[in-house]
Amino acid sequence: MLQVMTKKVLIVEDNELNMKLFRDLLEAHGYETYQTREGLKALDMAREHKPDLILMDIQLPEVSGLDVTKWIKNDDELSEIPVVAVTAFAMKGDEERIRQGGCEGYLSKPITVSTFIATVRSFLD
């Protein structure tokens, strides 16, 4: 595996177990991960590490993942980074609402491993 080619994924997720699941899955597939459980920190980390993809939980403490996505999309430096929402908001209309909020991708919880990896790959390969 060519280390120089390693893609970086920032995970914004406030549930510890879900964070571990996403991290393990991504690292098993050769991605480098950065993690934060706070929306406010996500922006700083995105600036610092310049990830290739951001996985965004929507319901977060303090600020919503949609707010964070809006900040990212309004930031010239970060707006190019694709954001995939991974959320338990899985009711009718939620996907549309979240995509309109600026997220390029949408995955509903609970995830299936194959769809999760396929979606991540579609943005990184």
Next chain:
Amino acid sequence: MGQTLRLARYLDRIAGRAVHALWLGAVLAAGFQVLADRGVSPAALALFALAALPGLAGLQLASARALSRRASRFIMALAWVLPALAATAALGGPLTFAALVFLAGPAAMAASGRQGDAALSWTLNAIAFSGLAMLQLLGPAPDATILASGSVILALAGFLAVCGLVASARYAARLNAARTEVSRLRPAASAFLDAPGPLLAVDRDGVMTAASRAVHRLIPGVPRDLTGLPLEGLAFDDGDRLAIRDGLQSVDADAGVQGFDFAVRGNQGRARTVHAVQARSADGLVLSLVDGEAVTGQAQAAPESHAADHAEIERIRAERDEAIAASRAKSEFLAAVSHELRTPLNAIIGFSDVMKQRLFGPLPARYAEYGDLIHESGIHLLDLIGDVLDMSKIEADRYELVTDRFDARDVVETCAKMLRLRAEDQGLTLSTDAGSDALEVDADRKAVRQILLNLISNAVKFTPEGGAVAVMARAQGDELVLAVGDSGVGMGADELRALGGQYTQTRSSLTSDERGSGLGLSLVRSLAEMHGGRMTVQSVKGEGTTVTIRLPVLVDARGDVETFEPLAVHEQIRRAQSAGDVISQAANSGAA
């Protein structure tokens, strides 16, 4: 009464002119006397010409009707003031005071439009002049000037007294006439004020002249006494002011009953829309008001019953709003709960999926099996949450039917195929009978499929090994009839009754294997009702259950109505069972 009024008016007119004529006569008489005594001088001539001015002006104005009352009064006051000033300047002595006094009458007349006040001031004047004249006359050796002045004063006093009396008589007559008119109108007026509907009388200038008490019930917060206020003054904003102006004028433009809407400033300054229907009255308009928010056609038709029904409607509305709010709160709670359940489920399904896929290498067989079980249970839990979500969506009125045309027989076959494997695994036969003719319907395909899947999986779940499940679809009139029957555990009367409510599960009859969320059947009922249809459940404990759904969704209503009995499903089950390989004891007892 009309005669008295006419007499008073006649006297008034005569007196009005007589005062001026007599004044003129008195001035001329005094003038001739003074000029004869003292000789003609330009100053004296000018003085007497000025003194004649009120008489001339008065006579002239009495015949000229073009001028308004106010203008006439102003000219008369001026005509009196000029000679009074001249007399003051020329004479001096007690007459200076007299000159001032004789300004008072006309001044009062000019200032007041009220006949009674004017009459009083004239009378007082007459008394004052008489007193002054007596002083003068009783004094030592009155000279010609004093005599002339005295005669003028006396004449004036007399005429003014007459004028005052006449004016009072006229005033009294008018007052009387007005009182009679009021007593005549009182019954009508109180009928107006106590009218059950909100009524407003408006004069030609748009000023309110009366308001029925119901107006205050319709628009709480408007001034208690509306009489004398312009209707426009109630307007909420400038737009409403215009609406009122146009509304009042529109009835003038073309006669007949019309209506217009405007918002008024009600309680706490809140806007309240009112619909007004105008009708002409003798001296303006009568407006019948209706609550603008409640105008839907029928409100206009029965303004009388409106006020009486209002409180009742308000009460029912409040109860309804409360029920809706409670239902919405429940649905939102369910939606929030399912969101919270999905979050840990993500870890359960996700990690067990990782194990299932051996993502990090091989797993001992037993652990692999446990991993699979965890994953399976997770998926089952997810299905239940899906039911909760669907249910809460329906209750929050967020579930929208998407209808299209399709053959219901296809859906029956698809659903049966999806569940046939599971049924066979449990040792059950699953048969379908959708008739030979196409069942074209205009319905939500997803909903119909959900109905059938829920009913069939319920039937499979509650039927012991060796039993049978039958699905039947028929057209009856304009209804698509779907029935799912089983030879399962069945339900007692109490359990059946409990199904009337939502979220009821007949737990008492279940073994630990026969799990159900109770949501499935509620969902079926809701989906059927959204199509305007209904659900019936027939069940015999120990024999089986048949659920029948009737949906008025057939594209072509069938003229020849086929008799359809849910129990026909049981007949089908009996046939299926006698043809089947495995006939259990339970099934036998159900068929007996």
